Amino acid sequence: MTAYTATVTVRLKHGVLDPEAETTKQALERLGFELDSLRSADRFEIDLEADSSEAARERADEMAERLLANPTIHDYDVEVDER
Amino acid sequence: MTVSIIRFGGSNCDRDAERALSHLDIDAEIVWHEDGLPADTTGIVLPGGFSYGDYLRAGAMAARSPIMAEVRDAAADGTPVLGVCNGAQVGCESGLTDGAFTTNESARFQCEHVYLRVERDDTLWTAAYDEGDVIEIPIAHGEGRYEISEERLAELEDDDRVLFRYCDEDGEPSAEANPNGSKHNVAGILGDRETVAVLMPHPERATLPDVGPTDGQGVLRGFESA
Structure with a gap:
């Protein structure tokens, strides 16, 4: 077994309104920053042990499918690194 | 017959629902989620509140608690299930109903009375109304x-699964009357079976005559036929 960190990033699907990001963007503009747009995302760093990076990825994928992301509104990606 | 009102950690409309159902002479009891669904359950309320502190997403944690497997089984067998507010979020997160309830367009918590247009009058949740009726619910x-x-x-929409839409006083589902940016002004929808419904507005808060309008009674009366 090898120790891995699987990083799952969950973000809203393209086209789904993100009112919190819009509010954050406006707050940055109030502080005098110039920016075109801002997107937010949730990142989960999951330490786990698995036989291979493929197995670690598969497990993290399933975590995203079943809980971390809501497929109605989210896309997600998974990165796996040895730790 | 007993309607089970499922209390999760952080539910806070469970007692409101119990009192509103009692007012309508509908037998109801609050059930702690870890105790499982009572065998004599003839109806289920997923109440409002902030189950699990809205961690991850509103309703995400409660939707994956063990009792929800029992709720899904009961729903599939035809037991009436009503999800209100956080219960509606739990309903969508658990797959009882389609879609998701997410952050208001305003990015703010909104607490106000709204008007709803009744889209169907042939479900147990809306038999007390006529199609096109405008009701006031917070x-x-x-x-x-x-x-x-x-x-x-x-x-x-083709399947007539939209139960309520936000509208103005005249029943027009306008953008101005949409309090949270919901797609097509949807406020409440039906599940695969019409005995499953979720809505964000609170019918239990519009049932007791002492606290204002009583337009929500009709929704709760859906449990009378259970």
Whole structure:
């Protein structure tokens, strides 16, 4: 077994309104920053042990499918690194 | 017959629901989620509140608690299930109903009375109304914007699964009357079976005559036929 960190990033699907990001963007503009747009995302760093990076990825994928992301509104990606 | 009102950690409309159902002479009891669904359950309320502190997403944690497997089984067998506010979020997160309720367009918590247009009068939840009726019911949520793909929403609309839409006093589902940016002003929808319904507005808060309008009674009366 090898120790891995699987990083799952969950973000809203393209086209789904993100009112919190819009509010954050406006707050940055109030502080005098110039920016075109801002997107937010949730990142989960999951330490786990698995036989291979493929197995670690598969497990993290399933975590995203079943809980971390809501497929109605989210896309997600998974990165796996040895730790 | 007993309607089980499922209390999760952080539910806070469970007692309101119990009192409102009692007012309508509908037998109801609050059930702690870890105790499982009582065998004599003839109806289920997923109440409002902030189950699990809205961690991850509103309703996400409660939707994956063991009792929800029992709720899904009961729903599949035809037991009436009503999800209100956080209960509606739990309903969508658990797959009882399509779509998702997410952050209001305003990015604010909104607590106000709204008007709803009754889209169907042939379900147990709306038998007390006529199609097109305008009813006044309060909302209180920060994550009530109904989100779903346009394609799936079109299918639901074709199947007459939209139960309530936000509207103005005259029944027009205008953008101005949409309190949270919900797609097509959807406020409440039906599940695969019409005995399953979720809505963000609070019918239990519009049932007792002492606290204002009583337009919500009709929704709760859906449990009378259970």
